[in-house]
Amino acid sequence: MPYDASDSVVQLLDVSKEFMRDKIRIPVLTNTTLHIPKGDFAAIMGPSGSGKSTLLNLAAGLDRPTTGRVIVNGQDLGVLSEAGLSRFRSENLGFIFQMYNLMPVLTAFENVELPLLLAPLNRAQRRQHVEAALRIVSLADRQDHYPRQLSGGQEQRVAIARAIANDPVLLLADEPTGNLDATSAQEVLDLLELLNTQFGTTIIMVTHDPKAARRAKRLLHLEKGTFVQADIEALETSR
């Protein structure tokens, strides 16, 4: 199928990333090119140190490539200042972390409201967004609970609600099921699938778990900083 760049939410164009450790240059990504079209649900797998999280950080504008360009939702992230990147993230991206990373001092409602505090919304509009997000993750009845009062699976669902509260064009999930039991992991993956299929949210998910990767539409396999396999067909066959 011919590739249409205008349809891409994420474009990594000939991107390389190196880190310096004790004056030693460590290449993590090497001349990597990636296109994630709108509405895609891509799972990135690979061994530790293969560059999965680095790739996610570059796509999120949390880190800058050594060479190459990163374009997200039509915006070249390389031309943005730190403040511009912060604004871009708040308006376009949602994050899901392995450790949930909820603020322990805030209730579920207030955690979900956090990214909305940066948006030009009044209190009532924020409440509307938060309640909608909590309904999607089926936690409307737990909005006044603090993270310590929730199970791991519930915490991750609140984190998902926080990630989708500002209706992002791209959802970035770093090992979203890595800390969950099998049942909770299934619930979270169901949610991600729902967001992708029902709401058309584009998702990039880094995972070590093949079961989680199978729920994605596309599997990308990174090894030593290069994509060596991106064969969703093979994955489908193994289902």
Add this chain to the structure above:
Amino acid sequence: MKFIPLIIRNVLRNKIRTLFTGSSIAMSLFLVVLLYSFLMIQDEILEATKPYNRIMVTNVQGLTGNLPIAYLDRIRKMDEVRSAIPFSWFGGRYREETIPFAQFGTDSKYVTDVLQEYKVPDDQLDAWQADKTGCVVGALIAKNKGWKIGDKIPLKGDIYPVDLELTVRGIYDGDSTVDREQLWFHFEYMDEALKAKQQPMAGNAGIVMLRAKSGPIMPELMEKIDKQFASSDAPVRAMTEKEFQQSFMEMMGSVKFFINVISGIVVFSLLIVAGNTMAMALRERTREVAVLKAIGFGRGTILGMVLCEAVIIGLLGGVAGALGAKLLFATVDFSRWLTGFGFLYVPWRTALLGLVLAGFIGLASGIIPAWRAAQLSVVDGLRKIV
């Protein structure tokens, strides 16, 4: 404003730590506010004496020199003088007390004219004037020592080798700038006792305090007094009451310096303590700061939030310490335990200054942790957990 709930929650996150930090700020500011109140009250009292046009006359050598009581009449006869009194420090010991309170031998007829702001009821003033061994005491010292009209006050001479057996005939009062911890007795009573013992100290007024007829004539009058006694055996020096008080304050010059040094050290120590607390708090929240930055919180917002948190902790200490000192000294009378400190209170401007200082300590203590949080790399911050 939208971030206030999160800031408040972070302040209250570790209540014990906030309590300890706030308490250390509170206690230190309590001390600083009291020290500065002491200095400020001195200034206020000096200012308060200005409208009374009072002049103090002492021997040119100071309080240790002789000032013959005969000078009093000569000063009273000057056209520019409205009234004049001897004001002789007795310094006797009362019962078992080791530190003497303020006792002055004076002239009952003119004392309330010279010390106009000191109010003695007319009938009590008459009673005092009629009793050679009578005395008048300040309302505060009377309250603290439980003295009533008619009570006997024995004073054992320390500087002067005579003892006085006084009877309370009146109680004076006045506003907050009036020293209500003095005792006045008849100068003649002390002087006659000294004469009876043929003491060379007899006939010495110590200080003559006078009230000029108006303010503008005071410089000229002081010069006139100085000149009049310049060639006598006991030349004098006349100065305004403010200058006289300031000469005492000059003796306290080093006290002022030490108060400033102590306050500076206290504030600096607080900065370190509060700064360390904020740094620890932020270090524990590295992951959370990284998450906030990841979801779009900018450096300025993070910086502002941390600084706000630090200022709130500082102000909590300030409210407890500075305003607490104000409230405590407004409601509890410490002169009962601290003789001579009855005048001590915390002026509003000192309390507010303490509050501002607390805010500054909070702000300054938060600068480095806030800057570090704002500069935190999201990738590094998140790496700590994944």
